[in-house]
Amino acid sequence: MTNLKTIVNPTTQSRLKEVDFESLPFGKIFSDHMFVIDYADGKWQQGYIMPYGDMPLSPATSALHYGQAIFEGMKCNRDIKSGDVLVFRPEQNALRFNISAARMGMPSIPVDIYLQGLYDLISTDRDWIPTREGYALYMRPFMFATDPMIGVRPSDTYRFMIITCPVGPYYAQPLKVLVADKYVRAFPGGTGSSKAAGNYAASMYPTVLAKKAGYDQVLWTDGMTHEYLEEIGTMNVFFVINNKAYTPSLDGTILNGITRDSIIQLLRHKGVEVIEKHINIHEIFEAHQNGTLQEAFGAGTAATITNISAIGYKDQHIELPPITNKLLSAELKANMNAIKCGAESDIFNWLVRI
Ligand SMILES: Cc1ncc(COP(=O)(O)O)c(C=O)c1O
Numbered sequence: 061m062t063n064l065k066t067i068v069n070p071t072t073q074s075r076l077k078e079v080d081f082e083s084l085p086f087g088k089i090f091s092d093h094m095f096v097i098d099y100a101d102g103k104w105q106q107g108y109i110m111p112y113g114d115m116p117l118s119p120a121t122s123a124l125h126y127g128q129a130i131f132e133g134m135k136c137n138r139d140i141k142s143g144d145v146l147v148f149r150p151e152q153n154a155l156r157f158n159i160s161a162a163r164m165g166m167p168s169i170p171v172d173i174y175l176q177g178l179y180d181l182i183s184t185d186r187d188w189i190p191t192r193e194g195y196a197l198y199m200r201p202f203m204f205a206t207d208p209m210i211g212v213r214p215s216d217t218y219r220f221m222i223i224t225c226p227v228g229p230y231y232a233q234p235l236k237v238l239v240a241d242k243y244v245r246a247f248p249g250g251t252g253s254s255k256a257a258g259n260y261a262a263s264m265y266p267t268v269l270a271k272k273a274g275y276d277q278v279l280w281t282d283g284m285t286h287e288y289l290e291e292i293g294t295m296n297v298f299f300v301i302n303n304k305a306y307t308p309s310l311d312g313t314i315l316n317g318i319t320r321d322s323i324i325q326l327l328r329h330k331g332v333e334v335i336e337k338h339i340n341i342h343e344i345f346e347a348h349q350n351g352t353l354q355e356a357f358g359a360g361t362a363a364t365i366t367n368i369s370a371i372g373y374k375d376q377h378i379e380l381p382p383i384t385n386k387l388l389s390a391e392l393k394a395n396m397n398a399i400k401c402g403a404e405s406d407i408f409n410w411l412v413r414i
Pocket of ligand 1: 133293294360361362
């Protein structure tokens with residue numbers, strides 16, 4: 061039986077006063093504590109909250125060599141009226157974490173351990189939650205293989221941890237994206253729909269090349285034809301054409317984004333038709349040419365909603381219509397931000413109040 065009672069060893073030296081909450085870079089400032097629980101002898105052990113800091117690891121730590129490592133990304137905010145902490149759809153992340161774990165041959169973590177650790181950590185570091193609009197406490201649960209052993213096989217031991225950081229916006233500007241025509245992020249039967257660390261490792265070199273070519277991110281495509289659009293770095297992608305929203309269908313090669321799902325629910329609630337399908341890059345260029353492509357945007361926890369200002373593909377380059385606050389994406393972003401901090405009612409029951 062797993063002990064759900066977290067042991068809290070609080071820090072004696074909070075760093076909170078050193079932080080400038082008016083200007084927070086993304087992912088560089090970590091709150092005072094972290095949650096740690098180990099898996100050994102076929103079960104999860106005692107969970108701890110301890111001061112955030114370095115930890116000793118064997119140079120042979122299996123995850124460092126063979127990449128058995130997965131993670132999640134989540135956010136919480138303060139309710140602007142009551143000051144309560146509002147966590148956005150945490151159970152969805154816990155469930156997706158276990159989908160990733162299964163694909164990587166790692167043990168699942170009971171959802172109640174995941175959530176208890178998360179809520180205890182948030183409660184311990186609740187003063188780290190920024191209140192500025194568009195800011196949040198970003199939460200990073202992750203798990204990695206800890207067997208100190210060289211040899212390709214699933215580890216017998218694992219560590220699950222949660223660290224958190226107060227964050228501002230992930231992208232300051234709209235994105236220029238380059239459609240992948242050579243490299244591939246995921247393929248059928250691969251790990252594309254898992255939040256596996258290796259997926260991100262594989263995306264880095266093509267992203268460096270895209271940046272050298274004057275773009276910000278790669279818009280990934282299928283590995284066979286390089287014509288069907290998949291997703292961007294850390295976001296799912298949406299296009300608005302003729303007042304209808306289009307997004308690539310979930311076929312196992314892209315992440316089942318929780319923001320994607322939330323946006324789809326919001327759009328349908330607003331009466332906007334949402335079409336999940338295979339989207340060919342040529343359809344997008346055609347829609348641009350005939351004037352029906354109204355907007356394109358990425359959607360993800362870290363970046364929330366980020367407009368796309370230009371798309372490149374081979375020798376073609378299109379600039380999208382100017383970004384104004386009349387766009388559907390602007391309205392969706394405002395809705396999402398307002399729901400997350402209690403300014404708009406939580407009609408979909410997305411929030412957990414702690
Ligand atoms: C590859 C990828 N696609 C999509 C997303 C968006 O998913 P979510 O909305 O659950 O954050 C993310 C971020 O988690 C991601 O890393």
